[in-house]
Amino acid sequence: MSKLFTPASIGGQTIRNRMVMAPMTRSRANDAGVPDDIVVTYYAQRSSAGLIITEGVFPSAAGKGYVRTPGIHTDEQVAAWKQVTEAVHARGGRIFMQLMHSGRISHPSLQVDGALPVAPSAIKPAGQTWTGNGMEEFVTPRALRLDEIAGVVNEYRTATRRALEAGFDGVELHAASGYLPEQFLSSGSNHREDEYGGSIANRARFVLEVLEAMVAEAGGERVGLKISPEMNFNDISDATPQETYTYLVDQVRRFNLAYLHVALFGAKVDYHALLRPRFEGAYLVGGGLNQETAEKLLADGRADATVFGGAFLANPDLPERFRTGAPLNAPDKNTFYTPGAQGYIDYPELVAAGN
Template sequence: MKLLTETQLGCLRLRNRVVMAPMTRSRADQATDIPTDMMREYYQQRASAGLIITEGTQPSADGKGYCRTPGIYTSAQIAAWKTVTSAVHAEGGQIVLQIMHCGRVANPANKAVGARTLAPSAIAAKGEIYTEQGMLPFVEPQAMTEADIQQTIDDYRQATVNAYAAGFDGVELHCTSGYLPAQFLSTGTNERTDAWGGCLENRLRFVLDVLAAMTGVDGADRVGMRICPGNPFNDLHDADHEETFAALLQQVDPLGLAYLHVIRMPQLGLDNIGLARANYRGALMVNESFDRDEAEAILDEQIQAVSFGRAYIANPDLVKRFRESLPLSQMNPKTLYTPGEAGYTDYSAI
């Protein structure tokens, strides 16, 4: 089975092509953003994956959006993450950190005192976000100043430095789901008239500068990027997402990233994988509701791996189940984001 063979993504040598997708699970300490021992156990249980991509992790206090998500900006957070990477490596696995700045997707109830909600423009997202006080509306963000933008780019760089210090094998830029990089790319969230907005070239600049900062730490072959053109999540909309992402990928292609992580969206009639193939020559990882046989069929010279989200929640031994054609357990959606072990570390391996 091709899915269970080795492959190379940049400097990452995967023992199989079954990747654990990044999934917010909200089990970090709310007050400190420090990963917990429970998180170490969760990732260690799933270390037979060819590669684990962690949940989205904020590079700064300002970057936090959801409750109980981890950070990578303090020494205590780095130390806690090091126990996670050590546990995964002890099982022969590899793990990369997904860096996620939520931008305007936030409410102060989820943030530390004094932390700001920043975005390209002062446009509030429509909708609500979960907090420990219940559902609350997204707030109007502060439009970022030039100094804010430069500081945030440096936050991504420092988060990459910190991730490597914590033992991660690589990092992934979260560039979809309505979060800060996507907010800069999209006409519906970026109404700036300076060098960071307006024309397409300017709207691409933030993502490209962030990637330059991240790849500048220890090369591009340890850095991936996740995209989903056309994803409307968190009230995101763009006048022409195909034009935007075609231009972005054409500029990212020469960087030599470890991989491009592409989420398909067939329910919207979009061919995101085709868009990626047409504008990017490097290795692809694909995602969204693949079963084993479909994943096996799509692998080719360019598509080197498939990431699985929901299947990995309830099946810590997913690779074994694929190998031996064993049935998959079903996840309990009611415990996706609840604190505690239930629906997190208590799913059994066969």
């Protein structure tokens, strides 16, 4: 049998196969950041994944970066997410919440009282974000004061606690895709001259402090970290990415994290060869995989589990389709971020035998 369908250990928890559902923004929450009822159905449909990682969830109101995305900082949000975790667990699934603070990748229309988004430095990113008025240009963010940073770290701590209260099996720190943790980590977006800027050690400080806070709440075995070296999404760049990411991964070893999730998109360097030997927990690989490439990664020992995005979005029963060789539904890009059930919970599933 293919290793893809064998159990694996992630931080002391056993997942039933090595197919992980990638975090994917779907914009089905209301204006208060509360997931809609159809979100329960969406995740429950995909509970045959070995592990589900949710879409990015903002840990505080200031972390919101896109219209109709969900949060975890209010009681109402926690209650809605609890319905999700109960539905996934009822089908035997496991689910981690991804915590995503967008930082400068936001817009005043998405912030409380029209405030400027925050960032390590007041550097305007190129590009646009999706707001209630459609696509709008990014603005120049406000640089966080030194005395504010501990408060942002604490927001991740509180969000971790709330995620566990909502029944999640763990949490993932989103430190990729040009959002706040990667903004601190990267030389192109971090021009600070204090202890959070300059050297690689200083630029990595924010990510490490956030992880320390999350681990203090959940234990390392229930915390994962996502990185994507040289993805360069959302106008992020770093002058020395190989040195930056080897330093970061060397430093996170002390937390005994459940997993390191590394998604590569177009990087010329084989970061998996560089980073996997430096990490002792489960190593998750993502980035444009199909069944064949995933099985080879597992067979070659280059990954402990493999991460699928669009394939899970369009195929709620993806493990069964892979197991039986059934054809795959194609994702409808036109409905990735639109409200409502269309293109969200209406992708057809295989008819089970006897039904």
